[in-house]
Amino acid sequence: MKLKSLQENDDFIQREVKKGTLTITLYYLKSLCDEKRITDHVISPFYEIDGNNEFIDYVKSFEEWAMVKEEKIAVEKIFSGFVILLHEDDIYAVNLDNFEVRSLGESTEESVLQGPKDGLSEKVGISLNVIRNRYRKETLIAKNHTLGKNSKTKLMVLYDNCLCDQDILKHLNNKLENIEVDVLQSAGQLQKLLIDSKWCPFPLFLTTERPDRVVTNLSQGKIVFLIEGSSWALLGPASFFDFFKSMDDPVELPLVGKFFITLRYIALMITLFFPALYVAVISYSPEILKVQFALLIAGSRISVPFPSYSEIIFMMLMAEFLSEASIRLPRTISSSATTVGGLILGQAASQAGLIGNVMIVVIAAVALSIFVIPINSMHQAIRIIRYPLIILGSLFGSIGVLIGAFALIAYLCNLRSLGRPYMQLFANN
Template sequence: MRLNELKKNDDFIKREVKYGERKITLYYLKSICDEEKITDTIISPFYEIFKMDTFVDYIQSFEEWAIIDKEKVAIDKIFGGNVVISLEDKIYAVKMDKFESRSISESSEESVLQGPKDSLSEKISTSLNIIRNRYRKDTLIVKNHKLGQNSKTNLIVLYDNTLCDHENLLYLNNKLKNIEVDLLQSAGQLQKFLMDRKWCPFPLFLTTERPDRVVTNLSQGKIVFLIEGSSWALIGPARFYDFFKSMDDPVELPIVGKFFILIRYIAVIITLFFPALYVAVISYTPEILKIQFALLIAGSRISVPFPSYAEIIFMMIMAEFLSEASIRLPRTISSSATTVGGLILGQAASEAGLIGDVMIVVIATVALSIFVIPINSMHQAIRVLRYPFIILGSLFGAIGVLIGAFALLTYLCNLRSLGKPYMQLLTNKTL
């Protein structure tokens, strides 16, 4: 075998171990293999076991081992974290990988007031350990897959065999077989390959880093995907209302939990339709407002040289800039920079007569309501959809907004997640 050609890699190790007339040759990458473990579990036993047949039996006692018969297979094994062992006339591969990851930490993106604080890990075995310790049913099935021609990323599919819809599993297996990708590194990438509609703005799968959300969805018969190197799990099939539930809701008293869910839906309606209706009413039908309120808005816009739709789009884009800055800047300065920037921008624009005072209230209301959505992927989708509604409101007034809302509802009713209706309201189990 031409494994010596891998010497062009500085982290490639070829190590010959001799004891008397016996000899083995080890091939591995020190960057992804645990050298201490190799010494303790392979090299030291080689000196202690005097018969080669006994040593072969010892190699075959490892949990993950294989006999290699092709050069390409050997190279793939080496890059997969295996040690290739050449002895006598046979070649074996033993898993000795080392995966550096952070320790289990608190969930940073999905905060809760009550409940567990830990999050999933980038190491897939650690994440599986956390889930297994919380979901101890013997019906929990674990299936391994590899995706990515270059990355060969480990993917684990989890589901409860007694609760999961097997039509979903059949649909999923067909999807996974047809995925052709060079690199797979995150749950978001996998979601795009599993979606039927390429340009769909709505997330058709839940993404979460919380083990309790994973376990809850497993108990509802859903399928969970864990990806090596990503601390985020992908869950499907998802439904629209799944994105508006927090893990605090089951902990709260029933009436309190339902109230908070209602608040989130109201917030979505406000952030999606309020700017468009403001433009529609100001531009076409201001007479539907009380005379005092209409005069207040008109007075605040006396010095504004732009139409209402340009005014609100300008301010919303500025708000998007501030939101992106708060994400991209270092945490030590992001909060202060965006707060100061927002205050200065709003006050300066108002004093310069570029925007009305009422507009600042509208933008502040919209900016606050969008952050009520607990799942970030739905939060991003709603942010994008606000602008088409503003355009409809500026062109056709309130009628345009209503037509857009009807078209959006129709579109949502036609969406499918793993073949299941996205807007299905009645299920056997609810959170």
């Protein structure tokens, strides 16, 4: 076996080991395999075990081993962290990979007060271990898939065979068979490949790094996708209301949990419709406000040379810039830089007469309320949808906002996640 396609790699190792008349040749990539494991589990036993057949039986005792018939398969195995053993005319592949992975740490993106703090791992086997320790049911099925022509990414699909809808499984298997991608590295990429509409702004799958959320969704009959190299799991089919549930809710007292859920929907209404309603009321129907409040807003906008819609779009774009800056900047300075930047920007714009004082309150309420929603992927969709609503409010007033709200609800009702309605209200809790 020549393996010519690998000869130019400096980390490719071809190693011949002899013991009397017996010879084995090892082929592997040093960057992917653990050489200490190779010495301890292959080379040392080769010298210690008497007899040719006994050593072959020992190789077959590995947890992950396979006989290889073609050189193409051997190359694929090598790039998956396998060591190829050439013994006489037989070729064997054993998994002795060396995958560096961080230890299980705290979930940083989905903070909770009383729930578990641990997160998933970039290694599928470790994540599966964590999940099985929390969901000890014999009907939990784990299926392996490989996606990506170049990356050969390992994908594991988990589901409860008794609770999961078999029609959804068939629908999913058909989708996975038809996926063609060069490189797959994250849960977000997989979500884009699974959804039908490429222009849909709303997330049709949940992404999470919390094992407790994974287990909760498994118990509701949903499917979990674990991707090698990513600590984020993909959950589906998802409904719109799943994105407003925190893992603190089951821990809190029932009344407290319901209160916080209600608070999140109020925050959704504020961040989604408040800017558009502000523009609609100021531009077309200020008479619906109390006289004192209408005069207060009018007085704060005396020096503002722009219409209300351009004023609020300008400030919302500034808030978007600050939000993106807080993500891209180094963590040591991001919070202080964005806080100081926001204060200076708002005060300077108000003193310069570019915006009214009431506008600062509106933007602050809109910016804060979106962070009450626990799932970050929903934030991005809401941030996009706000702008068409503002445009409708500026063109047609309150009627335009109402038309936009009905159009948004109709669009959400038309969405499907793995064939299930996105606005399914009476889903499993």
